[in-house]
Amino acid sequence: MKNKIVYLNGQYLPLDQAQISVMDRGFLFGDGIYEVIPCYFGNLFHFQAHLDRLIASLEGICMVNPYSAEQWLEIFKPLMDVSKNQYIYLQITRGVAPKRDHAFPENIQPTIFAMCSDILPFAGLETGVKAITLDESRWQFCNIKSINLLANILLRQQAVEQECAEAILVNRDGFVTEGAASNVFAVINGELVTPPKSNSILAGITRDVILELAEKNNIPHREDSISLDALKTATEIWVTSSTREIIPVVELDGQRVADGKVGAVWHKVNSIFQAYKQSLL
Numbered sequence: 001m002k003n004k005i006v007y008l009n010g011q012y013l014p015l016d017q018a019q020i021s022v023m024d025r026g027f028l029f030g031d032g033i034y035e036v037i038p039c040y041f042g043n044l045f046h047f048q049a050h051l052d053r054l055i056a057s058l059e060g061i062c063m064v065n066p067y068s069a070e071q072w073l074e075i076f077k078p079l080m081d082v083s084k085n086q087y088i089y090l091q092i093t094r095g096v097a098p099k100r101d102h103a104f105p106e107n108i109q110p111t112i113f114a115m116c117s118d119i120l121p122f123a124g125l126e127t128g129v130k131a132i133t134l135d136e137s138r139w140q141f142c143n144i145k146s147i148n149l150l151a152n153i154l155l156r157q158q159a160v161e162q163e164c165a166e167a168i169l170v171n172r173d174g175f176v177t178e179g180a181a182s183n184v185f186a187v188i189n190g191e192l193v194t195p196p197k198s199n200s201i202l203a204g205i206t207r208d209v210i211l212e213l214a215e216k217n218n219i220p221h222r223e224d225s226i227s228l229d230a231l232k233t234a235t236e237i238w239v240t241s242s243t244r245e246i247i248p249v250v251e252l253d254g255q256r257v258a259d260g261k262v263g264a265v266w267h268k269v270n271s272i273f274q275a276y277k278q279s280l281l
């Protein structure tokens, strides 16, 4: 693989030369946050929404946004390949502390890392994927895009080991929260439903865009809790994220979703979504 150029603390350097201290709190504690911003042929998708979420994540861990929107764009520009569909990965940790102590150290500089990677077409987009439901095992601040992804990783790994593309998480009250790395939509009684924003889910940018497009195109939709029982009656289930976009789930826990084929609402919303993306280029 080409040794790509990444950004680390004010410098651009080849990936294999980018190094951080073992005393970095991101490394020692997972004390940091991140953001993933699609970058279609050099155009950042819904940049302001991603920046707003970055700021909210930073506030959520008592840090401040170090740069203006213009400064962030200047930082990202040299990383991007304008001939491709890519995404910016941005990570900010609390920085390098003199000693390993849980409490925040005083006067340390955040560690800021950014790189750009290709978005590869996701194989399951047209055919649909399998998913499993698993018990929600994460913490109470899932609205923060924390680099602490251990629970998400373990959940996704369980899905992969069962040849599923995603784990759909169900809380102890029997309601769907989101996927291990995605938001969840379901078509129930002809209406598109997704759980409302709360501390139990990450406020996905893709999720917001889908809701806006559904509104504009008169597709019946609502933000509402989805019980596991209701999910099982859904005629369509989707999982959504910036890098995979809108993925139809055609099998849940080994049972077909409706007839096991990608549904009509997905076809409609996906084509509206793709057209919308094109319109921004």
Ligand SMILES: Cc1ncc(COP(=O)(O)O)c(C=O)c1O
Residues within 6 Å of the ligand: 036, 152, 178, 179, 180, 181, 182, 183, 201, 202, 203, 204, 205, 206, 207, 240, 241, 242, 243
């Ligand atoms: C836990 C979780 N929920 C939701 C999402 C979807 O967010 P977005 O659409 O902004 O990528 C992600 C994205 O990776 C995620 O990790």
